Amino acid sequence: MSRFAKIGLLPAIVAVPFIMTACKKDNPPGSGAPQLETITVENVLKSQPLVESGTFQGTGSPALILPGQSTTVTFSAAKGEALSFATMYGWSNDLFFAPANPGIKVYDDNGNPIEGDVSGQVKLWDNGTRINQQPGASVNHPGTADSKNITEVAGTDAQGNTYLPASRLVSATLKYNGNSSFTLTLKNNSGGTANETPLSPGVWTVSYIVGGNLLLPNPLYTAGQPTAHGLTNIAEMGDNSALWAYVQTVTGIFTPLSPILVVVYNGIDNPIYKVGELDRGQGLKYLAQRGAADTLANYLKTLKGVRNVYILPAPSSGVLLPVIGSTSGSKVSQQLSVKKGDRLAIATMYGFSNDWFFATTGNGVDATQTGDLSTSIQLYNDGTAVDQFPGAGVTQFNLAGTPLVENQPISVVPNPNAFTTLPPIPNIIKVNLQ
Template sequence: MKRKHSIWLSLAATPLLIAACDKDNGNMPQISAASITIENVLDSHPLVESGTFKNNGASPLIMPGESVSFQFAAAKGQALTFATMYGWSNDLFFAPTNPGIKVYQDNGTPIEGDVSSQIRLWDNGTRVNQMPGVSVSHPGTASAAQNVTEVNGTDAQGNSYAAASSLMKVNLHYEGNSTFTLTITNTSGATSNSTPFSPGVWAISYIAGGTLLNPNPLYEAGKPAANGLTNIAEMGDNSILATYLAGQTGIFTPLSPVLVVVYSGSENPIYKTGQKDQGKGLKELAQKGDASNLATYLKTVPGVRDVYVLAAQNTTVLLPKIGSQMGGSVSQSLNVAQGDRIAIATMYGFSNDWFFASKDNGTDAIQKGDISSSIGLFDNGTAINQFPGAGITQFNLSGTPLEESKTIEAVPNPNMFTTLPAIPQIIKVTLN
């Protein structure tokens, strides 16, 4: 099967033809018709990470001269956004312009140092602004404006403000392996707009096919605030927006074209845990979603009768559920006999080298029904792992995997990066 050179996640990719090879294994008595269906049933989320920040001292407020820090992971093209209240105001908040702070240069080099110039001061639009300062009364008078607008020197009532970048210093530090630390320092004490900052929220959107799934996770200029942002802007209460963001944060991953093997014997021909990758094509499947080399090899293995590589129509990859759109699905008719086994393999697309595969020695080919419980998630051990969906060296996020050489092992859950849904909530496999 010919593989496209461009990233296989592109939604405009030309459909790949289902490839199959029938291998003559001699006389196979009692051949019967069957079929296999593989579905991406993941109920996906648009945000790869989100969280909160506050002062860890006696007060959660970040006073002039104080700093807070938090860590996050990101891939090229992703951006970090956050929001925190200008405390001595009626409903002003600090946030980067959408989609957020850029953390990599176009060539993939991490950005470090002062990124304060990307921060702006915003008016939530829900309260009439009083002169900023400690005497501001809350909640204040309701405003008819209602839309979020940038405060550029003065607000709608004519009150003056120093530039956001002089009130707040924001610094990026790269920790390695796609991980950054962001530090927010309150520098307003040296200006005419001294103010505390409230506890805040932060978020990072997934990027798929070069497009952010949610480029405006916290606010949109010119539109009313939503999902709890008003609670931050008016009262410094980050709890409601944090809860909303947590519900938008989770797993998003496509599955690569699915390798299906019909075989006989006592061992799964695709892989074996506890052993290193054998250089037969599994590495290319696990790192790039390209099953062609492995399929070619398997056609030569004794006991293997049929090999298929199943690609989704229109998208090639099996996309997860996105809103009301169902996830991708592929099916294949099979000829099976007593004693035959079936095994599959497909890449966890937004990883460095994770792959879903049939556990142990596959599944009895004449079994019927849902066999999703027979599928496991494995680390191929050939690429250094990063946060799934936020790794600068992940192939399907325009990266080049960093090589390592470890044995193939099951991916723990929870793992060092995140907690995944149960495997049958990601991939469903049915035999009929």
């Protein structure tokens, strides 16, 4: 199975395994003068670096996590992705607990889920915005302002106050729920110690991994740098609202699209798929699971009524990347020779899924029309692989996984779905015919 080349984009290296081939079938003889049209397909998704995020808190009012109490976070993750979080050491001026970046590792190097005690990955940090008083219930908030960078508190702070290891004060336990879902339990174990403290409501995140690199490896803070994005509100006051507001702006969808399969046909139904039918075993499964369109394209070339078949890979990368920051999404174009009565259909994989694909609805579109065809595109589930959170599934092929087989009819992917809410399809894929 070939894999497309790595692409340098921002700090991330994108490498997703889609087949990059192209083929064409000569027009059969027919009546009517041909006309030239150009199809253009573009990934217009304004991508975000975090696949999931959320908040946590205690059960009381205020919603603190008191000594002896615990809280849980349930999340999904693919191999290489990690969970980060931040919560205030309540009886301090500006200290917070968080894992070292990029977060708590949830799979081992073989892709096996990690379960049990992971408290050793929890650290205590100084936000650098207040002079530290001796920690305890009598701390004067907010205290004297300071302007230092974030540093780890390993035994003593800058003022000489002493602390037990963070893992003695906050325990973290992972449980694997199956199908790439985990539950993290955080428990406040500080009761009766010299560092007894409540914990504040907090924020948690999971970053996308693309080509082996996390898109946001420092989601909540960066050691050795000034605090940012509302973390100070947690560290000084236990208020997670500002950091949560920021995190929501960088949480959302990231997916490439596989090389675009384009079919021109006449006198037959859409030859790619039909809703309610099982995958026909003609190659759609490979497109939907791996982004590999060549098997299906080669089959379509043999069908009576199919006039032309194209596979359109993006330049350099093969795949159509989304909008990343100020970098535009990928775009591909192909000139078509079409006649009156011809129909046109496309298909492309939702790259960070188990077996979702975008395709022209129904019996395609009139190949001689012009304009924006994006509203004629729908997202479908091929029904050949068990679904997981898109972009956070350990068995997703383009995240180095092996899909889990299922055998369900092809169906429309609902929105919202069991995992997330997607943008409107025209905000992900744009199709134009001129």
